[in-house]
Amino acid sequence: MSRGSSGIVAGLTAAALVAVGVLAYQASANAPDDLAAPGPKASVSASASEHAEPKEKKARPAALPADSGTGQRVVYALADRRVWIVDASGKATRTFEVTPSALNPLPGTYRVSTRSGPPTKGSDGVMIEHVVRFAVVEGISVGFSAAVDGSMKSPDPTLKTGGVRMSRDDGDAMWEFARVGTKVVVVR
Template structure:
C-alpha cells in the first residue's frame, strides 16, 4: 500500500469511530432520561386533593364505634293525686269505748274496740225513710234467721238495736226473696235501699254478729 493511500484511510476510520461514539452517547442519554422520568414518580407522589378524603374506601373504613347518640329526656307528665278518704276515720261525735258506729250520711259501719281502734269498717244499705234518729242505742236481741216484716223474704244474723215506726230495726244480711235471690247487689251497698234496717254483705253481717253481744252500744250519727 502506498503512503498516499494510507493517509486517505486514516481520516475515514476516525470518522467512523466518532460516529459510533456519538451514537452510544445518544443512546445512554436517552436511557438516563427515561430513568430520570420513572424515579420521581416513585419517590414524590402527588399531594392528595380534598375529594380524595371523601373517597368510598375512606368512608367504608371509618369507625362508628365512638359515635354517641344522645337519648331523649322523657319528662313524666304531671299527675294530680287526690288523697283517698280514710275509711278508718270515725265520724265526729261517735262516742268512745267498745261500740258499733253507723253513719247514715256515708252509709258505713265501724266496729270499734275498747281502745278506740277500728276492727272492721264497711259499706251498708240503710233505710230509705227517716225512721232512725241519730243517738246512742244498744243491742236488744239477736236472731240467726228472721223474716221480713212484710213477708217478702228472709235475712240472716239479725242484731236488733232500735224500733222504727212500728217494727224493730237492726243489722242483718242482704235479704233474699222466696226464690232465694238477693234483693240487691254488693255494688249497691252505700246507698239507701231498705225499709228501716241496715243491710250488710254476708261476711260483714257475720262479723258484726260475733262482735256484738247483747248490751253492746250502737251509736248512730247523721
C-alpha cells in the same frame, strides 16, 4: 356532626320522648288502685260490689267520727253510709259500707235489743241472716243484717223497712261482735 345528622338525631329524640310518654300513660292507666293517685278510697267488699246498685262512690271517711262516744261500740254514720266496729280500747277494728234502711233512727246511743241468726224474711221480703236489732222507728225494728244472696239493694222507699244491709262477710263480723246490750251509736 353534619346538618343532616343533627336533624335525624332531633327526630329520633322527639320520637323517643313520645314513646316514653305513651308508655308512662299506659302504665299509669293499668296501675293497681293502691299505686294510683293518693287520696281516700271507697272500700267495698267483693260480694257487695257484685250485687250493689250503681251509685256514686263516696270517699271513705278518714277516721271514726269524733262525736261517736267511747269504749266498745258499733258506730253507724247515716250520711256516710258506713259502720265501724270499735273495741273496748276505742280502736276501730273494722269499717264497711252499708245500705241504709227506709226508716232511720235519730242520732243517739242505742243498745242491741235482740238478735236472730238463722235466715228469715226481712221486712222488704228479702231473705236475710244475722239480724242485730237496736232501735224502733214508727213501730218498725231497725237493725243490721245481711241478705243471704249477698245483695245490698236500696230499699223500696214506699215500704217501711228497718234493715241496714251489709255484705255477708261484714254481717258475720257484726254478728260475732254485737251481742245483746252492745252499744250502738248513730251519728249524722
